[in-house]
Amino acid sequence: MTPAKSCDGCGLCCKLIGVKELEKAPHVWCRYFKRDKGCAVYEVRPGGCADFACDWLLDDQLDEAWKPDRAGFVLHTSGGGKTLNVDVDPANPTAWKRAPYAETLALWARRGAAEGMEVLIWVARRCWRLEAAGGLRDLGVQRDETRFASGGAMRRKGSGKDWPASP
Ligand code: SF4
Ligand code: SF4
Numbered sequence: 001m002t003p004a005k006s007c008d009g010c011g012l013c014c015k016l017i018g019v020k021e022l023e024k025a026p027h028v029w030c031r032y033f034k035r036d037k038g039c040a041v042y043e044v045r046p047g048g049c050a051d052f053a054c055d056w057l058l059d060d061q062l063d064e065a066w067k068p069d070r071a072g073f074v075l076h077t078s079g080g081g082k083t084l085n086v087d088v089d090p091a092n093p094t095a096w097k098r099a100p101y102a103e104t105l106a107l108w109a110r111r112g113a114a115e116g117m118e119v120l121i122w123v124a125r126r127c128w129r130l131e132a133a134g135g136l137r138d139l140g141v142q143r144d145e146t147r148f149a150s151g152g153a154m155r156r157k158g159s160g161k162d163w164p165a166s167p
Contacts, residue, residue: 005057005067011038012068013054016087021046026143027090027124055084071095084108084119093123105130 014033018026032040039045055075056066068074072095073088086105088096096102109119113132121128121136125143128136 005060007038007057010067010069012072012089013052013074014039014049016074016089017052019046019048021048065100071101073101082117084112084117085122086119087122090124096121106134110134 011033014030015028016026018024019030022030022032024030030039032045034040039049054068055077056062056068056071062075064070066075072092073086076085076087077083078085086096096105105119105121108117109130110132112118119130120139121130122143125141127139127142129139131137
């Protein structure tokens with residue numbers, strides 16, 4: 001039996017993802033996150049934090065190499081699962097290009113295209129689409145820097161952790 005996955009030692013979403021309830025912007029560490037200890041307000045953390053689970057946590061097929069703190073990015077879906085977002089830590093913007101990530105992401109983009117799915121690489125406000133035929137298409141700046149989300153397109157269902165809605 002596959003051991004249950006755990007957030008222990010990670011916390012990358014506490015940096016990369018905005019939290020409406022805290023007015024926490026994306027790409028800055030949450031003021032409650034403590035290295036080696038995790039969330040200092042875990043028992044009373046906002047509902048959005050409690051609801052959020054990245055795709056590494058949800059997908060049994062993704063092994064430890066894909067754990068966000070090790071990979072350097074957080075995976076989450078949007079658009080009813082049609083879009084896989086690869087939210088890369090801006091402190092390490094090329095993390096997704098390393099093995100085994102780049103090759104696997106390209107494979108998902110290629111296979112998913114037939115079903116109308118896409119893989120987007122995000123570095124802060126900027127976005128690239130992994131093309132089914134190979135290569136990257138630069139989609140430019142897609143995120144508003146200052147607004148906080150209210151049901152924006154990037155929101156995982158049931159989660160209050162969110163990116164600002166697209167302008
Ligand atoms: S990024 Fe995923 S594994 Fe890491 S703390 Fe957040 S939900 Fe847990
Ligand atoms: S309050 Fe939310 S974002 Fe902040 S450290 Fe806790 S779980 Fe992470």
